[in-house]
Amino acid sequence: MTSADPGPRAVPYALTIAASDSGGGAGIQADLKTMTRLGVYGGSVVVATTAQNTTGVRSTHLLPTEEVRAQYEAVVDDVDVGAIKTGMLATAAGVRTVRDCLRSFDGPVVVDPVMVATSGDRLLEADAVDAYRDLFAEATLVTPNADETAELVGERPDSVAARDRAAGRFFDWGADAVLFKGGHVDDGSGTVTDVLAVDGGEPESFAAERIDTEATHGSGCTLSSAIAAELARGASLSAAVARGIEFVRAGLRASALVGERGSVNHLAWHPEAE
Numbered sequence: 001m002t003s004a005d006p007g008p009r010a011v012p013y014a015l016t017i018a019a020s021d022s023g024g025g026a027g028i029q030a031d032l033k034t035m036t037r038l039g040v041y042g043g044s045v046v047v048a049t050t051a052q053n054t055t056g057v058r059s060t061h062l063l064p065t066e067e068v069r070a071q072y073e074a075v076v077d078d079v080d081v082g083a084i085k086t087g088m089l090a091t092a093a094g095v096r097t098v099r100d101c102l103r104s105f106d107g108p109v110v111v112d113p114v115m116v117a118t119s120g121d122r123l124l125e126a127d128a129v130d131a132y133r134d135l136f137a138e139a140t141l142v143t144p145n146a147d148e149t150a151e152l153v154g155e156r157p158d159s160v161a162a163r164d165r166a167a168g169r170f171f172d173w174g175a176d177a178v179l180f181k182g183g184h185v186d187d188g189s190g191t192v193t194d195v196l197a198v199d200g201g202e203p204e205s206f207a208a209e210r211i212d213t214e215a216t217h218g219s220g221c222t223l224s225s226a227i228a229a230e231l232a233r234g235a236s237l238s239a240a241v242a243r244g245i246e247f248v249r250a251g252l253r254a255s256a257l258v259g260e261r262g263s264v265n266h267l268a269w270h271p272e273a274e
Contacts, residue, residue, distance in 0.1 A: 013079055014232040015074065016225060017045040017098055018114075019060070022199025024051040025256075025263030026218035027087060033226035033266040034247065040229040043079065047098075048090050052218050054259030062090055065097040072101045082232030085110040085224050086135070095131035099138055108140040108231040111175075112224035113148050137174030141148040141237060143224045146184040157195075158185050167197040175199070179227075179241055183219070186210075196241050204238060206245050215255035215262025222264050223248045 014035050021027030028044045035042035047068055051058040075081065084105060089095045103110055113132050130152060136142055150156040151165050157163035157180045170178045177198040187194075193207040226247040230240035247269045254268035 010143070011041045011235075012039070012082050012229075012232040013041045013043065013083065014081075014083045014225070014228045015043045015045065015072075015081050015179075016087065016228070017047060017089070018085075018221070019050055019090065019102075020046055020053045020103075021047040021050055021218070021221075023259060023263075025054060025216075025258065026052070026221045030218040030221040030264070031085065031087065032265065034222050034225040035229045035232075037266055038226060038233070038243075038247065038270055040082075040232050042225075042229075043075050045075065047088065047094050050088075054215075054261040060090065061134075062235055065093050068094065068097050069101060072098075076105070081105070081107060082234075083108045083110070083228040085112065085228035087112050087221055087224065088114040089128070089132075092128040092131040095128050095135050099131075099135045102135075102138040108228070108237075109138050109207040110141045110143060110224045110228045110231070111135060111139040112143045112220055112268075113152065114220065115148050115151060133173050136170060139175040140231070141227065141241075142170055142175045143175045143178060143179045143181060143220070143227070145181045145220060149180065156185075158187075163195060163197070163203075171199040173246055177237060181220070181223070183216070185205070188197050194241075194245060196238065198237070204241075206242060208245070208249060211249065211252045213252050213255050213262070215257075215264065216252065217261060217263040219248055219252065219264050222251060222266065 016031035019027050032042040048062045050060050146156050152168045153166045157166045180195045182193040192210045196204045223244050226244035227240045230243045250269040251264035256263045256265035
């Protein structure tokens with residue numbers, strides 16, 4: 001080793017537990033690209049593979065739950081994991097397996113309750129909704145969009161009162177905090193407002209101009225993995241959410257011209273992007 005060679009060094013590590021997206025815009029591929037771009041070493045537990053592109057999901061193949069558990073145990077037995085995010089878990093059995101795994105993890109956990117793809121394809125079996133509510137007990141942060149919130153709590157968070165009621169339900173289920181994503185709530189103002197609600201604290205709003213693009217494939221996966229990456233780096237929850245939103249906005253402004261509909265561009269972000 002020469003004097004110019006820095007040698008081995010400690011690096012922050014985050015783990016994604018989700019499904020593969022063969023097109024690369026969402027799922028584990030999006031998660032790992034996001035973590036790498038933010039300076040975090042990413043590992044993965046593959047729950048399922050999907051035959052997917054920017055227009056939709058053609059098929060899904062589920063891995064056995066014992067293989068999901070084996071992947072998780074192999075990582076945590078060897079690696080100091082700084083944060084974990086979950087994405088598409090597909091079935092009640094998959095959700096329960098992940099919850100069992102996370103019970104012994106004492107770091108931050110970001111749960112993205114993926115139910116429906118941007119293309120409209122359903123990614124979660126109906127009987128898995130109740131299992132998701134149990135998973136929230138392990139969550140540092142839950143990141144639902146308005147449609148997912150409505151399915152989980154029975155009400156869209158499109159008013160302050162409705163959002164407060166929804167937050168209370170998530171807290172009752174055991175989540176420490178909820179980020180209500182505003183992309184699916186259009187009040188005609190041209191602004192997107194994401195709201196971070198923390199159990200026992202005051203809500204924090206993150207408002208920005210709505211970006212006019214249809215290339216939003218992978219935006220939810222990218223946001224949750226960016227937040228997990230920042231938490232693995234030691235950021236506070238508020239700072240991690242703010243950086244995650246910046247990262248996604250950069251990827252939407254300079255969206256990738258891949259496929260028919262395009263995708264979030266995970267290469268677009270740099271610290272001076274916002």
